[in-house]
Amino acid sequence: MNTIVVYKSKYGSTKQYAEWIADELGCGTADAGKIKANDLEPYDAVIFGGGLYAESIDGVSLIANNFDMLKDKKIIIFTVGLTDPGHERYYRSVAERNLGHEILSEVKIFNLPGKMIMEELSFLHRKELGVLKAFLSKKKELSEDGKMLLELCDKSNDFMDKEAIMPIIREFKEQ
Ligand SMILES: Cc1cc2nc3c(=O)[nH]c(=O)nc-3n(C[C@H](O)[C@H](O)[C@H](O)COP(=O)(O)O)c2cc1C
Incomplete structure (x- = not known):
């Protein structure tokens, strides 16, 4: 094929x-x-x-x-x-x-x-992740999906x- x-x-x-x-x-x-x-x-x-x-x-x-x-x-x-x-x-x-x-x-x-290697990210992508992290961190109760996302957007993996x-x-x- x-x-x-x-x-x-x-x-x-x-x-x-x-x-x-x-x-x-x-x-x-x-x-x-x-x-x-x-x-x-x-x-x-x-x-x-x-x-x-x-x-x-x-x-x-x-x-x-x-x-x-x-x-x-x-x-x-x-x-x-x-x-x-x-x-x-x-x-x-x-x-x-x-x-x-x-x-x-x-x-x-x-x-x-x-x-995702933090040091490789563009300024814009780092900013996007920062906004997402701030949004999730402010929530009183986080769903399992939210917790997972917060962990993933915070460090290199x-x-x-x-x-x-x-x-x-x-x-x-x-x-
Ligand atoms: C700004 C940004 C948003 C992302 N959004 C998601 C997402 O919604 N879901 C996900 O599983 N991974 C997400 N990721 C992780 C990327 O999908 C991951 O780094 C992927 O390996 C990138 O592939 P590429 O290097 O081929 O573009 C995101 C990463 C960045 C930097």
Whole structure:
């Protein structure tokens, strides 16, 4: 199957996963910011990965806004974020909000663990996290999700794991 892995990555974790996946599948990668939907026409399968920012899948509009053109291809989407991939309720709501039911019923989606190194963040991102932290800290009672978020936005974390790509690879090899 003629396959391409397309990614949108601000600090390199999604790009790293895209490269690991492409290596395993023996296919190429492309930066979503440098291609147009028409460039995907020659491929039978498109794997798209985007980092999570405030619950948005970075760059996924390339797939969502062009789904009519892409829907006859095999489409796999993966997110990369700090939230534990085992947090099903969180990821279900992220997927629904970013893609909607119609697209979700036609694609497979996987959630991979990312990293965030405080010293690497842009001024704007640090500020965003500071605002989020101040907002959460002021709350009298925090839900479990709120506590998790407060902990994650407060320090560097690196959950990158090459093994996490295996369900995506199996999805292809078991065809
Ligand atoms: C401003 C900001 C917002 C973020 N929002 C989320 C989020 O909503 N959910 C999540 O799981 N991770 C969130 N993260 C963590 C990123 O998804 C994580 O660092 C990811 O590895 C980034 O991928 P990239 O380097 O490929 O862009 C956020 C990070 C920053 C800096």
